[in-house]
Amino acid sequence: xxxxxxxxxxxxxxxxxxxxxxxxxxxxxxxxxxxxxxxxxxxxxxxxxxxxxxxxxxxxxxxxxxxxxxxxxxxxxxxxxxx
Numbered sequence: 001x002x003x004x005x006x007x008x009x010x011x012x013x014x015x016x017x018x019x020x021x022x023x024x025x026x027x028x029x030x031x032x033x034x035x036x037x038x039x040x041x042x043x044x045x046x047x048x049x050x051x052x053x054x055x056x057x058x059x060x061x062x063x064x065x066x067x068x069x070x071x072x073x074x075x076x077x078x079x080x081x082x083x
Contacts, residue, residue, distance in 0.1 A: 021058030022083040023067070028056040030074050030081070044073035 031041050038056070042049040046069050054060035062070070071078040 016061070017058065019083055020055075020061050023062070023081055024056040024058045026081045026083075027052075027070060027074070030076055031056075034074065036074075041070070041073055045069045 031038070038049050038052050041047075042052050045052075045066075047055075047066055051060060051066075052070075055062055067081060068078055071081055074081075
C-alpha cells in the first residue's frame with residue numbers, strides 16, 4: 001500500500017479529486033437550497049468553516065464521520081451527498 005502521494009497511481013488520484021469535487025458540490029447545492037450559510041452549517045455540523053470551504057471547492061476530502069455530521073446538519077441522507 002502506498003504511503004507517499006508520489007507512490008499513488010495517477011488515475012486513482014484523479015478519481016479521488018473528481019469525487020471530492022462532486023461531494024463538495026453536492027454539499028454546497030444542498031446548503032444553498034436550504035438558504036444556509038457556511039457558518040451556520042459549520043456550527044451545526046462541528047466542521048470548521050475553513051474545512052467546509054475547502055470541501056465545497058473539492059480541495060479537501062472528508063472522513064466518513066464528518067460526512068455523516070454534515071449530512072445530519074443538512075437533514076439529508078449521507079447517500080445524497082455521494083456520487
